[in-house]
Amino acid sequence: MSATTADRQFALVVKADGTFELIEWPTKSGTTLHTLYKAIECDRVDVVDLTTRLSMWVDDEGMCNGSDLNQYASRLYGLHQPLYQPYFGTAVFTGGLDADGETLGLDQDQALNLLTRYLDILIQVTNVTDTDLLPKQTRRHED
Numbered sequence: 370m371s372a373t374t375a376d377r378q379f380a381l382v383v384k385a386d387g388t389f390e391l392i393e394w395p396t397k398s399g400t401t402l403h404t405l406y407k408a409i410e411c412d413r414v415d416v417v418d419l420t421t422r423l424s425m426w427v428d429d430e431g432m433c434n435g436s437d438l439n440q441y442a443s444r445l446y447g448l449h450q451p452l453y454q455p456y457f458g459t460a461v462f463t464g465g466l467d468a469d470g471e472t473l474g475l476d477q478d479q480a481l482n483l484l485t486r487y488l489d490i491l492i493q494v495t496n497v498t499d500t501d502l503l504p505k506q507t508r509r510h511e512d
Contacts, residue, residue, distance in 0.1 A: 377393060377474075377477070378393070378394035378396060378464070378473060378474025378475060378476065379391050379392065379393060379394055379474050379475045379476075379477070379479075379480040380392050380394045380404075380408070380461050380462060380463045380474055380475060381461070381462040381475065381480065381483050381484060381487065382408045382459060382460075382461050382462075383439065383441050383442045383445065383459065383460045383461075383462070383487065384439070384459050385436065385437035385438060385439040385440075385441075385442075385457070385458060385459065386437070387441050387491055387494070387495070389441075389484075389487060391480060391484065392404075392408065393474075394463060394464075394473075394474025394475070395474075396474075398469075398471055401471065401472045402414070405426050405461055408459065408461050409426065409427065409428050409458065409459045409460075409461060410428075410458075410459060411428035411429070411430070411431070411458070413428070413429035413430060414426050414427065414428065414429055415427055415428075415429040416472075417446070417450075418465070419446060419449035419450055419462075420449055420465070421465050422464055422465040422479070423449065423462065423463075423464065423465065423475075423479070423483070424462070424463050424464070424465060424472065425442065425445075425446055425456070425460050425461070425462050426460065426461040426462075426463065427439075427442070427456050427457070427458060427459075427460050427461075428457070428458040428459070431456070431457035431458035432454075432455075432456075432457050434458075436457040436458030437457060437458065438455055438456075438457055439455075439456050439457055439458060439459070439460055440455070440494060441487065441490055441491065441494065442456050442460035442462075443455045443456045444490045444494070445460075445462070445483075445486060445487055445490060448486060448490075462475070462483055463475060464476070464479060
């Protein structure tokens with residue numbers, strides 16, 4: 370039996386260069402760390418809880434191992450909690466914990482909401498406008 374979209378869980382991966390990926394979060398117990406290590410490309414992770422239903426995972430040594438500042442993840446964190454430090458390297462946003470202490474993925478509504486907030490930040494940081502997203506031949510030239 371395949372899972373419907375409503376049953377699937379996700380995580381938002383935000384890289385320091387602003388690129389992102391929405392990945393499927395594993396529902397099998399015991400696979401959380403492997404998924405995080407692979408997505409963040411590190412051997413040790415740390416988690417900060419933004420809310421009881423939203424967590425951000427980062428490289429535990431990202432601040433001191435030469436990883437780039439992730440202003441996108443830092444700003445997304447700042448929408449939920451006061452920002453006391455910047456975050457470095459790739460960040461993975463997941464859901465909270467279940468009754469057994471296992472990390473949950475984001476449900477479809479959470480993922481869409483978080484992705485919308487992330488895209489708003491990306492537009493602010495890069496000053497992208499709707500016109501910038503149009504192919505060159507359809508842009509209006511201003512003299």
